[in-house]
Amino acid sequence: MAGGIYDLVVRGGLVFDGEEVVGRRNVYIRGNLIVKVTTEEFSAANEVDARDMFVMPGLIDAHLHLTGIKGGSLLTGYLFDDARVRLLRAANWARELLIAGFTTVRDCGEPNSIALRNAINEGVIPGPRIIAAGAPLTQTFGHGELSHSIPLKWSIGLGFAEICDGVDECRKAARKVLRSGADFIKIMATGGVLSQRDRPEWAQFTFDEIRAIVQEAEKVGTYVAAHAHGDLGARVAVEAGVRTIEHGTLLRDETLKLMAERGVSLTPTMAIQELIYRYGKQIGIDPWGLEKIAEVRESIANVVRKAKEYGVTIIMGTDLGFKTGLDIDMGKNWVELQLMVEVGGLSSMDALRAATSNAARMLRINAGFVREGSLADIVVINGNPIENIKDISKIINVIKDGRSMAEKGSLIT
Ligand SMILES: [Zn+2]
Structure with missing residues (x-):
């Protein structure tokens, strides 16, 4: 009828x-x-x-990067690819994500994601609901610089991150990305794998810097998500009031317990780690990424188990940010759910919760x-x-x- x-x-x-x-x-x-x-x-x-x-x-992927970069070198992509071409490629990724079942994604750092979000909301192109960070905030000699060998002004000119140091600059950078249309603020609170000369375990930004950024976010009703591998940087970020810890590969028990207590969630991003570990060389990951991947990949399984034990909310996020053409790829983001079960030891029900109710509650969306x-x-x-x-x-x-x-x-x- x-x-x-x-x-x-x-x-x-x-x-x-x-x-x-x-x-x-x-x-x-x-x-x-x-x-x-x-x-x-x-x-x-x-x-x-x-x-x-x-x-x-x-499905909700709460950590990806709609960069439109092909292959595995972020640095090369940001240096040599025209930002408009990257945007058009990313528009196609958005369509693929939707077909793959992703109706909401949170972009954790890519200025173009704001334009993509607006175009999708207008109905101009198909794609998931995008929650966009715009440019992530990083300190000088921080993870968001990608390379620490190129001149500093090139780093600024890459157009990826906002580089800021000291409370006043951090406040200003926070206000700038919020002005650009960011839905939340992403910060780099430790070194990382895909940045050249910093180590994942090194803390970045001070408590006062992160606190200032959190205050600016909260004034406009939003929050801060912190990239953090090392325990110290993560702990400082949690104490300064961030809502989510991204990666968290080297978190210790005390920090996990504090996260549970304060309602700070964890996005383990195992897909990117598996991708770099298995196929890094083949897809042209920058050499420093290949060197650093093993240590963070090795410890994440244990962190996920502990997080579950202590009652930390686990959120699904891939951290995928380039097109590879392989079995771990943008548009196959559900790979993360398989890894959560097979590597992280979660039940399939818990993995599905991470990609639906847990992520939606953290994002405070009615989905x-x-x-x-x-x-x-x-x-x-x-x-x-x-x-x-x-x-x-x-x-x-x-x-x-x-x-x-x-x-x-x-x-x-
Ligand atoms: Zn990321």
């Missing part, structure tokens, strides 16, 4: 609501909202037949759940990722904001 009071129904699928499997349900949508999840049968203007399928909230009143962001899967996490890749339909991508004339046919 056509018509009815609902715009769309996703009928008869086994529903994971973001926290639990609730059973076979019909999900009724009006406009961009889920208005009823029930076993009752009603008609709707459009119908997605999900019988024998798995239905869950749209991440298949429940009445939530945004209608839904994926339909031909398999059961609770039984086998690898099934997460078997996505046959994506609904974002109540619009099914499998409808005539849209992305998936």
